Amino acid sequence: MGEEGNYSARSLREHGFIWETPFGTKESEIALSNQGGKWRLRITAASGVPHIHRQGATLALLPRPVRDESRVSHGKPIVLEDRYLLDIQVGLLKVEDGMATVTPAIYTGRSGTAADLDHLVNLQAPDRFARLERLWASMDALPDRVAETVDVHRQYVVGPDLIGLPAERSVRAVVDALEAEDVPWYIPGSDPLDALELLAGITTVIPDLPLPNEAPPDSPEIRRRLEVALRITKSRGKGHANFKKDVQRAYNFTCAFCGFKALNVPGFGRFGNDAAHILPWSQYDLDHVTNGLQLCRPHHWAFDNKILLLRADSGVYRVELNTNLTDGITDQATMGLLLEAVGVIPDERLPKPSERPSPEFIEKLYEGLEGY
Ligand SMILES: [Zn+2]
Known part of the structure; x- marks a missing residue:
């Protein structure tokens, strides 16, 4: 030294x-x-x-x-x-x-x-x-x-x-x-x-x-x-990029909550919809299609913030409003966008059964959420 x-x-x-x-x-x-x-x-x-x-x-x-x-x-x-x-x-x-x-x-x-x-x-x-x-x-x-x-x-x-x-x-x-x-x-x-x-x-x-x-x-x-x-x-396959592709394909670029289909603009690709994670990527690293949902931007935001809640009961997927969080929303347009998502998700808007959101992941997501 x-x-x-x-x-x-x-x-x-x-x-x-x-x-x-x-x-x-x-x-x-x-x-x-x-x-x-x-x-x-x-x-x-x-x-x-x-x-x-x-x-x-x-x-x-x-x-x-x-x-x-x-x-x-x-x-x-x-x-x-x-x-x-x-x-x-x-x-x-x-x-x-x-x-x-x-x-x-x-x-x-x-x-x-x-x-x-x-x-x-x-x-x-x-x-x-x-x-x-x-x-x-x-x-x-x-x-x-x-x-x-x-x-x-x-x-x-x-x-x-x-x-x-x-x-x-x-x-x-x-x-x-x-x-x-x-x-x-x-x-x-x-x-x-x-x-x-x-x-x-x-x-x-x-x-x-x-x-x-x-x-x-x-x-x-x-x-x-x-x-x-x-x-x-291994189950992640090639990871993040594949997750996005898998979710887009499974949902045919369509928001599961409202049916809005992402625009396909030549030269710019598809935009307007996101591949959303059910359990947050940052905490769980579950890049599998069953941990995903295709959502339009407003519904992605509402889902991530638990304003819109997803339920899965015996194979039926339903969206509910978290009224604990919406009481303060007085804006008609915002409420209109949220309410558009509420109700049973039509079968044709969901992917084939093996690619649908995992009820376990949904349950884990809302673990401890009041009133759920
Ligand atoms: Zn939507």
């Missing part, structure tokens, strides 16, 4: 650490000391987390790593709580009054031996902080329970509190909240950032998950979750 480059923890012996992230500085309450001829990290206050790599993980919203080589999973996902090692190289910014100010530079996660490149991942530390900042700016798009936990973690990163055990637990809470949301492409205990970005709508690209046979040999539950995720990915 040269003077200008990144430093290993050993080269900073006898110094205390201050973390510097894009969000400010933070005391680590960790010092290196020499005990019986061995250099050790020494905790200097009761509130701290005793290992620099655990603090570094917490700052970057990574699950808790281990120090003990024997506990790594030898499988994928590489980053799994209590099953991976995290090597952190820090950049030394300055040394002053015996305190070293360091910035996280390179994070390497590993779930195998050091020579096992297949179980090694560069976690892109500086980029992670930029991603966290984008996530915080999009917090409103997250489900409430998830957003709350992300915000608690954010406060530890940007606020004055030390990165102690409560901060470490705040990462665990984010992981728990994601598990509770039952997001099919989130593997419990793995790095939560990709899943959060998908939920927040920052990206629509689902990262490649490991194959089920790559799961840690001793974790049948993770293998099972990977199998579920793989099935869902």
